[in-house]
Amino acid sequence: MRKQQHHNLKSVRITGFCSAKGLVELTCHVIESMTSLECLTLETRQSVVRCSDPANKSGIAKDIVMEGHRAVLAIRTYIEPKVPSEVKLHVLEPCSCHNAEL
Numbered sequence: 001m002r003k004q005q006h007h008n009l010k011s012v013r014i015t016g017f018c019s020a021k022g023l024v025e026l027t028c029h030v031i032e033s034m035t036s037l038e039c040l041t042l043e044t045r046q047s048v049v050r051c052s053d054p055a056n057k058s059g060i061a062k063d064i065v066m067e068g069h070r071a072v073l074a075i076r077t078y079i080e081p082k083v084p085s086e087v088k089l090h091v092l093e094p095c096s097c098h099n100a101e102l
């Protein structure tokens with residue numbers, strides 16, 4: 001990617017985050033190129049779906065839940081180590097009630 005500095009952006013939110021290599025690379029580029037970044041929020045695709053919500057009575061497909069956990073693993077493995085200490089990283093994870101199913 002072109003080296004370009006973004007000096008004014010203080011907050012970035014990525015919704016629909018998944019474990020795709022290109023999205024992980026883009027996020028790393030954001031961290032490295034935005035010198036004024038104060039807050040980075042990564043919202044996995046599955047974080048907005050909650051099992052306790054009556055609209056989700058049928059549940060969530062297992063492959064969707066698995067992708068949510070792969071996204072969190074990618075964040076913890078590849079992105080979190082690159083986040084400077086002065087930047088607040090917020091990760092919105094999938095519903096925790098599915099952890100026992102994995």
